[in-house]
Amino acid sequence: ECLERLNPPHYRIIRQDNKGVSAARNxxxxxxxxxxxxxxxxxxxxxxxxxxxITASVNQGKNLIVWGFDITQNGNRTIGQGDYGVNxxxxxxxxxxxxxxxxxxxxxxxxIKKSFLDKTKIRFTEECPLAEDVEFIFKCLxxxxxxxxxxxxxFTYAKRGGSAMYxxxxxxxxxxxxxxxxxxxxxxxxxxxxx
Numbered sequence: 001e002c003l004e005r006l007n008p009p010h011y012r013i014i015r016q017d018n019k020g021v022s023a024a025r026n027x028x029x030x031x032x033x034x035x036x037x038x039x040x041x042x043x044x045x046x047x048x049x050x051x052x053x054i055t056a057s058v059n060q061g062k063n064l065i066v067w068g069f070d071i072t073q074n075g076n077r078t079i080g081q082g083d084y085g086v087n088x089x090x091x092x093x094x095x096x097x098x099x100x101x102x103x104x105x106x107x108x109x110x111x112i113k114k115s116f117l118d119k120t121k122i123r124f125t126e127e128c129p130l131a132e133d134v135e136f137i138f139k140c141l142x143x144x145x146x147x148x149x150x151x152x153x154x155f156t157y158a159k160r161g162g163s164a165m166y167x168x169x170x171x172x173x174x175x176x177x178x179x180x181x182x183x184x185x186x187x188x189x190x191x192x193x194x195x
Contacts, residue, residue, distance in 0.1 A: 012031065014027055014028070014031060019126065020126060020127060021041075021124075021132070022123075022124035022125060022126045022127070022128055022132045023124075023126045025039060025124045026123045026124050026126065029114070029117055029123060032114055034114060035058065035113065035114055035115075036058055036065070036111040036112065036113055036114065037111065037112050037113075037114055037117070038050075038108065038110075038111050038112075039107045039108060039133075040107075040108040040155075041107070041108070041158075043158040043160070044106075044107075044108045044155065044156060044157055044158050045155070045156040045158070046108060046154065046155055047153070047154045047155065047156075049154070050067075050154045050155070053067070053150060053152055053154055054067065054111060054150060054154070057148045057150060058111070060148060061113075062088070062113070062144075062145070062146060062147065062148040063112065063113045063116040063140075063143075063144040063145055063147075064110055064111070064112055064113070064116075064140060064141070064144040064145075064147045064148070065110060065111045065147075065148045065149075065150065066084065066094075066103075066105055066109060066110045066147055066148070066149050066150070067109055067110070067149070067150040067151075067152055067153070067154045067155065068080075068081050068082040068083065068084070068109065068150070068151065068152055068153040068154065068155075069081055069104075069106050069108065069109040069153060069154070069155040069156065069157055070082075070153050070155075070156050070157070071156070071157050071158075071159050072156055072157075072158055072159065073158075073159040073160070077156075079153070080104055080106065080109075080157060081103060081104040081105070081109070082151075082153055083151050084103065084149035084150075084151055085151070086149060087148065087149060088146045088147065088148055088149065089103075089146065089147045089149060090146055090147075091141065091142070091143070091144050091145050091146065091147065092192060094141055094144075094147045095138075095141045095142055095192055098137070098138070098141055099138075105137055105141075106133075106155065106157045107133040107136075107137070108155045108157065109154070109155045109157075110137075110140075112140055112144075116140075116143075116144065117140075120139075120143050120189075122136065122139045122140055122143070123136075124136050125178075125181065128174060128177075128178065129174050130174045130175060130178070131174065131175055131178045132178070134178060134182075135178045135181055135182055138182045138185075138186070139182065139185050139186075142185065142186045142189065142190045142192055143189060143190060
């Protein structure tokens with residue numbers, strides 16, 4: 001009811017058979033009409049001042065804008081990534097830093113330019129049961145050019161102890177395939193392997 005009072009509407013509801021989170025996100029990417037996209041799972045939280053905090057960065061036109069996030073689990077809060085220390089990071093540096101664990105990025109802690117995703121055709125790998133978000137982030141980082149950083153925490157990632165990422169299950173065997181797809185993508189589409 002609250003959404004229906006928006007004029008003009010700033011939302012669109014798309015219904016489809018359940019094909020998994022990657023397929024749903026891809027449909028969202030393909031149907032989005034805004035300049036930038038932010039992905040947030042239902043149990044995560046974007047801070048109320050997120051849009052205002054990234055507006056100046058959006059106006060700079062970078063392909064990727066990254067901000068800090070915190071993590072909650074069982075009522076406890078920890079900082080996942082708070083300070084990037086600079087305003088822009090060249091793609092090779094941010095890719096290496098992410099690969100080596102210096103910088104951490106979660107799906108809800110960045111905005112990606114829609115035209116960049118359309119040009120590069122980067123999408124989520126469908127029917128991937130695990131780490132599809134990590135694969136998507138690495139592919140975006142490898143092609144994004146300079147990455148704009150915002151030294152504010154604007155997102156909360158809800159870490160669930162019973163999720164597939166944190167329990168032993170056969171789905172974890174997908175991780176080597178994710179790494180292989182990332183490696184193949186980076187080698188075929190960027191100069192990062194030569195560096």
